[in-house]
Amino acid sequence: MLFKRTLPLLVVFVLGIAMMIQYFIPHPISQSFKEGADNWIRIIGAFAIVLGLASFFHVHTRKIMRKNKDSIFSVVAIVSLIGMALIGILGKDGLDNWLFSNLYSYIIVPLDATMFSLLSFYIASAAFKAFKARNAMAFALLVTAIIVMLGRVSFGSFLNGLVEWIMVYPNTAAQRGILIGIGLGIIATSLKIILGIERSYLGGE
Amino acid sequence: MMKFWLFLERLDRRWIYLAIGLSVIIPLIFPFNSPTTITPPTVNLWNYIDSLAETGKPLMVITDYAPSTSPELDPMSRAVIRHALEKDIPIIIYGGLYPQGFGMSQRVEQYVIDEMNHKKVNGDTIIYGEDWVLLPFIPGATAVIMGMGDDFHRTSPEDARGNSLSDLEVTKDVRRLGDIGLIVDISGSSLPRLWLQYATTRYGVPVGVGTTAVSAAEYYAFLQTGQFVGMMGGMKGAAEYEQLNEDLIEVKVRRVASIAMDAQNAVHIFIIIIVILGNISFFVMKKNKARRF
Known part of the structure; x- marks a missing residue:
């Protein structure tokens, strides 16, 4: 309980x-604390790549073991990943590695x-089939x-002025509303995480 | 006439796929050199980069994108790097916060540098370390920006080729982000906002953006406040930048975005036509059904 819940919440x-607090204090101690935290974040970020790889191998090896009909794609994915990594690591010319x-x-x-x-094909088809003026x-x-x-x-250069007006006024007004909403959401979620109200990152709950 | 609207209503979507494919391929094979109209956000970015030649400060070009958006964003990276090199503005090319971004920066670097060195005579070729530097990928996103803001060399002690940044002409005086003249983040995601939040707000470095047409709408709010110095939006933005390069500093190279704009023009016109036809068909059929009951 201490290591699974109390300690992470405390940290x-x-x-x-x-x-x-450190964001608002330009003191050397505060700066050095921030630099330390930055280093930690970068190190943990690198470990996230390792975690991603572990998850990748776990998912695809399980699919291969089960021998379902699409398991050939998992084989291709694993071979491609290992192949690219080996060529990149063992290649002699570094950045100028011809094969890589x-x-x-x-x-x-x-x-x-x-x-x-491929999206453009689906967008065009969807626009034709579903983009209808059903109401105002x-x-x-x-x-x-x-x-x-x-x-x-x-050919539509004569509309440039109108397009810029649409983008700068109605579009910006809507975007700003969305951005303020997102900003408030981020603050609320951050506070909930810091205060231990939101605990889903601990797993489960 | 009713048969035609009924035909449209029941049209198999594969015909639309075929028409879209042809609308892209035909203008690429037979380009019709459509004219490019320049818009203020692109001019502002071009002017800001051009003004860096007087300050001597380096330009940081960030390729924060993956191959999926490269057809739209590669021409932007190339046009910006070409402009800076023509004006002898030192460049730091950085793959950004995406792991895939490094591959994109390497491709863009290779393309432009080959082209520039091919064009110029031996004595005037551009040289690695003196004219441009390529940075490696560093994991950590926000922490990387803040780290660069406090101590650039500590966050990225070496370039992508293993040279110390202190030994390279372009980067030896760049101790922190504030020593950079402008950051141009080229990205199809929301990463330019991250550079804005930290590099501009916290460390005072101006940021310009190059983005996909889909994401451009999101950034007008920051352009209006002057937080972004300028923007290239979508393929059209890249074509505008190429046009400015050609008109103002006489860069005569193959204009990739301008060629691609022919295909984009054709597809946009096709989509507008089918949307209008689809709507007419919808209302005609609706009226017909109402009459029957």
């Missing part, structure tokens, strides 16, 4: 309050870009979207 409370650079530039980059570009609000959204899209193409 979060003390460090949370200390980091909040080419695998990255001619396999990873096109694969990732292709996956993302939907009509306003539709007209605004068409103006902004036209303003973003060469």
Whole structure:
């Protein structure tokens, strides 16, 4: 109980309050405390990569052991990860490692870009099938979207002024409202974590 | 006529996929060199970077993105780096807070530097360490920005090639983030806000942004307050920057974003047409159904 709950809650409370206070104190002691905390965060960040790798291997080896129909993809994922890591670590020329650079530039980059570009097909299809002016609000959204899209193409340069106005005024007003909401949410959640009200990061609860 | 609207209502989405594919491919094969109109956020960013030549302070270009958004963001990184190198502004290229960002920074670096050194004669080639430096990936996100703000060399003692930052001309005088003239964060995520929150608010370093068209809307709030010095939004922003490079400092290279804008123009026009047709079809069918009952 002490190590699983009380101690983590105490660490979060003390460090949370200390980091909040140090932000407003430009004293060398406060600065040195912050530098120490920064180092800790970077070290823990590096361990998160190790944790991610462990989770990756756990999920995919389990899929391979169960021999389900998609287990071949797990084999590909593990082989790719180990292969890239070995080529990167054992390669002689460091950054100029020919094989590593080419695998990255001619396999990873096109694969990732292709996956993302598929979105445009779905967006176009969804816009045609579902983007209908069913009520006044939907009509306003539709007209605004068409103006902004036209303003973003060469033939629509005559709409540039209107597009900038939409982006700078109505869009900014809405974005600012959302940002203030997010900011208040972050403060509320941080306080709940520091005070031990929100404990889901401990697991379970 | 009713048959046509019925046909549209029941149209198989694979025809739309085909049309989108053709709208992208045809303009790339047969470009129609669409004109580029420059907007204020891009001009502001270009002017700010240009003014760094007088201060002698380095420009930090951050490629905070993964390959998924590289078609839209790579042209921005290239245009900004090319501009700075043409004006002899020292550059720190940093892959940013994403692990994948380092690969992107390396690709962009390779592309521009090869192009610049190919263009110039032997005596005037750009040299690593004197004109630009490439930083490695450092895990820690916010802690990295704050660490750089307090002590740049302690947070990243070496560049990506293992040289000490104190030995390199570009970075030897950069003791903290405040010694950098401008940070340009190129990203399709919300990371530019993180640079703004810490690098600008806490350490007073101006930040400019290059972002995907989808994310651009989010940053207008920060442009209006002057927190971001300027912005390139989407492929159009990159094309505008390329246009400014060509018009104002006579950079004559293959304009990747401007070529891609032809495809974007065609797709945007196609989507607008199908959305309008889809809506007409929706109302005609609705009216027809109401008449029947």
